[in-house]
Amino acid sequence: MAAKRKTRFAILGLLSWKPMSGYDIKKLIEMGLQYFWNESYGQLYPTLEALVAEGLAVRKAASTSGGRRRHLYTITAKGRRTFLDWLRKPTDLPKLRSEPQLKFFLASRLPVEEGVRLVEEYRAQQRERLQLYKPSEQILRRAVRNDVWPEELEGLIGPDEGGNELLMFLLTLRQGILVTEARLTWCDEALKSLRARGRRRSLGGKSK
Amino acid sequence: MAAKRKTRFAILGLLSWKPMSGYDIKKLIEMGLQYFWNESYGQLYPTLEALVAEGLAVRKAASTSGGRRRHLYTITAKGRRTFLDWLRKPTDLPKLRSEPQLKFFLASRLPVEEGVRLVEEYRAQQRERLQLYKPSEQILRRAVRNDVWPEELEGLIGPDEGGNELLMFLLTLRQGILVTEARLTWCDEALKSLRARGRRRSLGGKSK
DNA sequence: TCAGACATGTAAGTCGTTACATGATTCA
């Protein structure tokens, strides 16, 4: 009956690094994870409360360094166990609902130029994404090589204390890059096919 | 306030090909679209009713060719307009929540072998998916070349009547293949990095 | 005769987003 509760585990995982507030978590996700994970405040704050109610995290008021009162959440031993249990459980590939791909698939009755426009919009979005990935990749590569937490990420996750955070961060980003590049390759292939089809049609090939 | 109603458009798009029942739509999605689009009966049947209530589709009882009574839904002119309006509206890239990627990212505190296990599971899933794609690709390629609807897809979508269904089907599949191959490439890269890291650790590199 | 495909539908509950409400502090 629909109960994966993934938000809980995402939060627990981040709290396993260091204590954070809901706001911190949101910012961290926006800065680094948004291309494979997202949370909204409407999920975050209630879930943090639920975590406390279940004894998986504890909340303490923290020094309000600018702004309003701040609630810092710290993971408990029980929370850590719960998180690790989840981490070790096998995971199915997610069921997708990709609107751009659906639109392309359904565009078959449209004139070829409209299909072309769809792919061009998609390509522009993928390119933009790749432009955002690339500088981060350089920073992370350098950081992993030197085994030092880069100043560009200062305060973002906290220093690497015997974990592989930097390497995992880089590898996660690498998947994003490789997949985005593959999608760009696909765009070129699709545009070529569509344009060839368009030419054949207007030259009096089978146009019904 | 959360209102994309994507299920409506997915259904309208499929009905724009030919009249179908809820069951037909579900089967079609399972057979060909599942890697980028999914719908459950709990969405499908109520949404079909809603479409009728809004005058975007009409329902008629159809010959029950085996099984229970059958409801065939046909798209209306208004439905077609609604569908095309949606198709032509710009689309943002979907916000993802990929559990496998989240787990990998959060596995940084785990021993390297556990990270390796995560990637190996993921790689096996991607390989399996690719094995499913490949035969369909051959069938569709041949079909597009000869411009005939292949018997393997008989009844699935209905014959190609001046649209580009076959080409779009093939191209959609191609994106799936290219992305899956990119993920497999990533798996190899990640395994190499993790294993190198594992060796360095056990040789007394920085292990805290 | 009974499994499996055909076929439709509902109930319950979870998941998740958006918009709104609130309020303090910093800095130009």
Next chain:
DNA sequence: TGAATCATGTAACGACTTACATGTCTGA
């Protein structure tokens, strides 16, 4: 002083899945 950022939270809504309920027809 007022915009930006820090910071927490709720209300309303809509999206979606799962499990369940029901019933027919075909073929081994």
